[in-house]
Each structure stands twice: as C-alpha cells, then as structure tokens.
Amino acid sequence: MYHSISPSRQPDPHRVRVSPERLDRHLRLLRQLGLRGVPLAELVAAQDGAAATGLVGLTFDDGYADFLRYAAPVLDRHGMTGTLYVVAGRLGGHNAWDTGPRLDLVDADQVRAVAAAGHEVGSHGLTHMRLAGADPGVLRHEVADSKHVLEEVLQREVSGFCYPWGAFDAAAAEAARAAGYDHACVTGDYSPRNRFTIPRSYVAPGDTAVHLVAKLVRHHVRIRRP
Numbered sequence: 001m002y003h004s005i006s007p008s009r010q011p012d013p014h015r016v017r018v019s020p021e022r023l024d025r026h027l028r029l030l031r032q033l034g035l036r037g038v039p040l041a042e043l044v045a046a047q048d049g050a051a052a053t054g055l056v057g058l059t060f061d062d063g064y065a066d067f068l069r070y071a072a073p074v075l076d077r078h079g080m081t082g083t084l085y086v087v088a089g090r091l092g093g094h095n096a097w098d099t100g101p102r103l104d105l106v107d108a109d110q111v112r113a114v115a116a117a118g119h120e121v122g123s124h125g126l127t128h129m130r131l132a133g134a135d136p137g138v139l140r141h142e143v144a145d146s147k148h149v150l151e152e153v154l155q156r157e158v159s160g161f162c163y164p165w166g167a168f169d170a171a172a173a174e175a176a177r178a179a180g181y182d183h184a185c186v187t188g189d190y191s192p193r194n195r196f197t198i199p200r201s202y203v204a205p206g207d208t209a210v211h212l213v214a215k216l217v218r219h220h221v222r223i224r225r226p
Helices: 020-032 040-048 066-077 108-116 136-154 170-178 209-223
Strands: 036-038 055-057 083-086 120-123 160-162 183-185
Touching (some): 020 036, 020 066, 020 209, 040 055, 040 120, 040 183, 083 160, 108 120, 120 136, 136 160, 136 170
16 A cells, blocks of 8 residues: 655655655565565456465555656556556645645546556545545445546546545445445455455555565465454
8 A cells, every 4th residue: 555656855744655766676575576566456356266366456545646757667667557546526636635745636637647557546535535434425425426537537437446544434335335336445454354345554655675575474464364
C-alpha cells in the first residue's frame, strides 16, 4: 500500500511520500524474491483460480498525479503494474482532506492515461470521507456514484474499491458489494479477510528492504492464521 511517489523534499506530515529511488529498490527486492507486482484485480482473479503464487498486489491510494511521472516508469522498468485508487469527485483537484502540503490529483485525461499504460484504476470514494458509521444515503453516494463517475471517464468497468482512511464497517462493505464492485481493500486489517475487506500492508517513506521483507512475512502469516 503506497500513496504518493515523488522526489519532493517538502514536508510530509502524513507520511504518504515514497521516493522513486526507494520504490525502485522495493521492486528490485520483489524480483529477487521471485515476486511480480500486479494490480489488485489481477491478484484477486489469480487467487480465484489458485494461481496467485509469485504475485503481490501493488496499490497506490488517493490518485496523486505524480503516479504517472514517477511511479509508472519505475513499475514499467521492472515489468510490473499496479492499482491507482482515485478519489472520483476530486479529479484534477488536490488532497483537501489533509492538512499541510497540497498535492495534485489526477484529472480525467490522466486517469485514462493510467489505464492505457496497463494499470488498474479503482475507486477511493467520491470525496475521501470516512465510511465507517455513515448513513445509507451517504454510503450509496460515496461508493456507488464514485464507480459511475470513473466508469464514465474510462468507458469500462471499475471493479475495485478502497475504503478512504481504511475506515470501514459491515455496512460499508455491503455498500461496496451492492454497488457492483468485485472486491474492496482495507488498510492493515486482517479480519474478517473476505473479498470486500482485503488486507494490505502500509509502506512507509523510510521503509528499507528489511522492513519490506518483515511486512511481507507478517502479512503472509496473518492471512493464513485460522
């Protein structure tokens, strides 16, 4: 679970920025471990077919515009692809949900460019609001309407959803299912581990190879725990 990929040295109070050089080292490590990074939709489909060995899902939350400039070339260099989760109601805007530095978000043309480059585009809600505890009308608006916006932009199905802030509950997961998504992912949660609460490991700006291996091992152990 990545967010922004950028060489910027401006303040990063929310720890969302990983440098392109560090991402390159991470992907090189995955290759050395015999792993290939793929979009989450591809990983889920492979898991359905019992063919997920050697694959790891790479996701990038919030839809930052720096994905195309910095992340995509690194991924391409290693023969990997990923999922960019886009805040559908803020295309071409910025991360208004955060205090601190303003980061540009992809616009409609950039969303199409991401998909054309072979990456998955998923929904990260309409406005990046917390969905745990939200009433049914808000859930439909944030979850279903964001899907419709992105499908209109892409003229193709959007099958994946990512809960903003990782904040979800049973009602939010049901809203994702009811909206027609195939799957949805959370942040660092390992229960109940179903198709609409797929766990992920957060990658911090300073994570080294040792950190990444530890997170891969911990994730592997937890998702197989009875």
